[in-house]
Amino acid sequence: MAATAPPDRSPGAARTTMSGKAIVVSQFDRAANLINLEDYMRRILMSPFREVQVEVPVRMDDGRIEVFTGYRIQHNGARGPCKGGIRYHPEADHDEILGLATIMTWKTALMDIPFGGAKGGVTVDPKRLSNLELERLTRRFTQRISIVLGPYRDVPAPDVNTNAQVMAWILDEYSSRHGYTPAAVTGKPVSLGGSLGREEATGRGVMYVMTEYGRDFGIPLQGSRVVIQGFGNVGGHLARLLATEAGAKVIAVADVNGGIVNENGLDIPGLLAHAAARKPLSEWSGGTPITNDALWTVPCDWLVPAALGGVINRETNARSLDCKVVVEAANEPTTPSADLILAERGIAVIPDFLANAGGVTVSYYEWSQNLQQYRWTHEQVNRELKATITKAYAAVRDLAQQKGVTFRTAAYAIALQRVAEAERLRGN
Ligand code: NAD
Numbered sequence: 001m002a003a004t005a006p007p008d009r010s011p012g013a014a015r016t017t018m019s020g021k022a023i024v025v026s027q028f029d030r031a032a033n034l035i036n037l038e039d040y041m042r043r044i045l046m047s048p049f050r051e052v053q054v055e056v057p058v059r060m061d062d063g064r065i066e067v068f069t070g071y072r073i074q075h076n077g078a079r080g081p082c083k084g085g086i087r088y089h090p091e092a093d094h095d096e097i098l099g100l101a102t103i104m105t106w107k108t109a110l111m112d113i114p115f116g117g118a119k120g121g122v123t124v125d126p127k128r129l130s131n132l133e134l135e136r137l138t139r140r141f142t143q144r145i146s147i148v149l150g151p152y153r154d155v156p157a158p159d160v161n162t163n164a165q166v167m168a169w170i171l172d173e174y175s176s177r178h179g180y181t182p183a184a185v186t187g188k189p190v191s192l193g194g195s196l197g198r199e200e201a202t203g204r205g206v207m208y209v210m211t212e213y214g215r216d217f218g219i220p221l222q223g224s225r226v227v228i229q230g231f232g233n234v235g236g237h238l239a240r241l242l243a244t245e246a247g248a249k250v251i252a253v254a255d256v257n258g259g260i261v262n263e264n265g266l267d268i269p270g271l272l273a274h275a276a277a278r279k280p281l282s283e284w285s286g287g288t289p290i291t292n293d294a295l296w297t298v299p300c301d302w303l304v305p306a307a308l309g310g311v312i313n314r315e316t317n318a319r320s321l322d323c324k325v326v327v328e329a330a331n332e333p334t335t336p337s338a339d340l341i342l343a344e345r346g347i348a349v350i351p352d353f354l355a356n357a358g359g360v361t362v363s364y365y366e367w368s369q370n371l372q373q374y375r376w377t378h379e380q381v382n383r384e385l386k387a388t389i390t391k392a393y394a395a396v397r398d399l400a401q402q403k404g405v406t407f408r409t410a411a412y413a414i415a416l417q418r419v420a421e422a423e424r425l426r427g428n
Contacts (some may be wrong), residue, residue, distance in 0.1 A: 015140070024304060028416070030409050031416055034308070035413050036150035041420050041423065041424075046102070048072075052073070052145055052148055053070070053071050054070045054145060056068040056069065056070045056141045057140065058140055060132060064268055069122070070121065070145065071094060072086075072154070074101065075104065075105045075128070076116045077154075077281050078428075079116055079418065081116065081153055081154060082117060083104060084100065084117055084118040084120070084360075085120070085158055085160075086158070087120070087161060088166075089125075089170040090307075096121070100332070103117065104118060106353045106411070110357065110414055111392050111413055112388075112391075113388070118154050120145065120156055124137065138346075139169055142174060146173070146177060150181075156170060156185050157360070158233070164188060171185050181408070182370040185259050185365040186198065191367075195366035195376065196381055197381035197385070198365075200237040200240075202329070203379075204237065205355070206356060206387060207245070208358070209355050210302060211246065212248075212393045219324055221247065222247040222248065225249050226242055226249065226301065227298050227302070227323070228306055229259075231306075234306040238304065239271075239272075243269075244268070249264070250265060251300060252300070254295045255277045258281060260284050261288050261290045278392055293309070297320050301323065301324050301325065302325050302327055303326050309333055314338050326349045328356065331353075332350065332352060349406065353415070361388050365385075395414055396411045
């Protein structure tokens with residue numbers, strides 16, 4: 001079995017060359033110049049509204065207390081309550097969480113949903129924890145940050161290494177202090193007030209955006225070749241939907257332990273069942289094992305990073321990708337220097353806060369359903385998601401064509417304009 005991490009990373013690690021914050025700053029400037037954003041407004045939009053850093057002492061199963069560090073950063077709340085996921089990762093740190101919180105502000109603005117941006121995280125390798133330790137960590141972290149949370153203040157959701165169960169613990173802990181408050185967190189299990197369609201929403205949104213782009217730029221999804229890095233919530237659902245609904249050929253996928261390739265298209269439902277049984281992807285009989293490095297050079301139409309940040313960078317792979325379009329299903333997978341190289345090479349990039357906005361969009365529907373105490377059908381959720389994300393896509397495409405800029409710069413420009421307008425109307 002071949003299973004290696006990218007050369008300059010340890011397995012499961014995230015960024016390579018720049019911090020999340022640095023990535024965001026450099027991309028922000030280009031769009032701010034395009035819309036002639038005032039200097040004072042640049043300062044408001046780049047600095048966080050509120051940052052909370054907490055100690056998270058956790059009683060381990062062997063009786064020891066281990067102390068972790070947790071963050072909740074609220075970047076901007078001009079357009080509504082702050083919104084953003086919570087990640088558990090050994091490399092989650094202040095800069096990364098700030099960068100991701102900032103992206104959430106642009107993402108909610110671009111989708112035109114009534115939220116601001118936030119992100120949280122705990123610096124921890126959750127694979128080292130038992131389930132009970134994970135629950136204690138989540139409850140203690142929630143206690144420490146609950147003062148800044150709430151349905152009209154800041155609403156967490158899942159992100160890397162957190163899931164519906166973790167959201168259920170957050171809901172329970174928050175509700176024990178404030179009374180039953182399902183709208184305090186999204187991405188919950190459906191039986192606890194979660195929305196139908198939330199779990200697959202990010203992958204589904206990515207597919208809708210790819211469908212639109214493919215139609216506009218002559219790469220129809222049907223029969224096209226897709227490579228995906230990451231086979232978790234986003235990558236797994238996306239692979240399934242592309243293969244079963246869009247008729248695309250998913251020819252290679254990888255997770256933290258390595259990957260698998262089949263030029264004729266992988267049997268994704270079979271591979272998902274194999275992965276659910278905790279078996280390595282590389283041991284799947286329906287393909288050939290491939291290293292994580294080699295994944296980047298598999299010729300394809302669509303290359304979809306759906307794992308961690310900074311994975312497409314100048315140092316390792318930006319010059320060797322062999323695809324027509326990079327679809328950023330992960331947050332910040334492409335460093336700014338790699339972005340320039342891809343532009344030079346004529347490889348289009350669909351930016352993260354457009355491509356992966358399906359999750360927060362359905363989180364908005366979940367929050368609304370909780371506040372209304374009413375439940376939507378799965379079909380209604382999907383229909384609304386499609387309408388919202390394709391409208392945002394069309395706005396980005398039109399501005400990119402009108403101004404002769406990349407999709408990323410156009411997406412930033414639309415988002416910055418909306419947040420700046422809200423700030424001005426509120427008196428700033
Ligand atoms: P997840 O924890 O469910 O899955 C992550 C996947 O990435 C796993 O398959 C893991 O094995 C793989 N991975 C980790 N390190 C890797 C490496 N070095 N090489 C190859 N694969 C690696 O996380 P997720 O929720 O699917 O999130 C993935 C990305 O999508 C993140 O960037 C996240 O911020 C972003 N995102 C998630 C959502 C959501 O709704 N879950 C929404 C928007 C954006």
